[in-house]
Amino acid sequence: MKILGLDVGEKTIGVAISDEEGRWAFPLKTIIRQEGWRRDMAALRELIAAEKIGRIVVGMPLQLDGQKGVQAQKVEAFIAILRRNVRIPIEVLDERLTTVEAEKALRALETDPMRRKEVIDANAASLILQTYLDRRQNKQNEPFKPESPR
Template identity: 40%
Template sequence: MSENSSPQFVSALGLDIGQKRIGVAGCDGLGLFATGLMTLKRSAFERDVAQLRELVEDRRVQVLVVGLPYSMNGTIGFQAKKVQKYATGLAKALDLPLEYIDERLTSFQAEQMLRDAHISPSRNKGLIDRKAAAIILQQWLDQRRGQQL
């Protein structure tokens, strides 16, 4: 591999931002694989930031990747605007760049993964959020890797 084609290290945090919870995912040091890390129960914005800041510092995060819930027709609706406003505030408070990824159907995919593993989605909402965040981050990592080839 030549010097110019070596993969660049990236530490990204993937977020699936919901009304009640935030699914959080991180990636390995090479930026190849996303893994669900935790589910944060939303409370006061400052408390959410404090919990995420700890994770950002521990993992030396360089970018926030947030799933944006586009409408099925591809437009940005009410919920997506709420997510954008919240994510923009998080990125500013954490002093990190922010990137969005289309998250349509990620929660559905996460629920299906649980069903396939014989785990009840209705009793594991936090796990669904974590898995959805990992799917969001994995999509971003895959797109990024595709652009580097």
């Protein structure tokens, strides 16, 4: 099952996709946000159908202290609308500093600044999705721990 990762911003939505086995995340594209929600949701529904997506992971931009600020509230509103527009599970993952990490990685690769601006959001979405996939894989690999007798 493929999983979609989203980095939702005010002007763009970074999109990443997993492989069929759910092991690796790949930057896919950046959707330029439109006025209102209709076009954003249509673009995502089209992508979900075309790629046969089974789950979505949305990055939640919490503040460094873990509190929800204005941007997190906007992402929560986006998720509420997304839930009404798609019929697949949606999970949320703390995405503090993923855009900063994506920016550092692209600088390290000496990516042209204009190109960097085009791909930063999709790369941030890829980091969000890869974190989710790694955590999920680690949970599956944990040994069974029986409860201790009382």
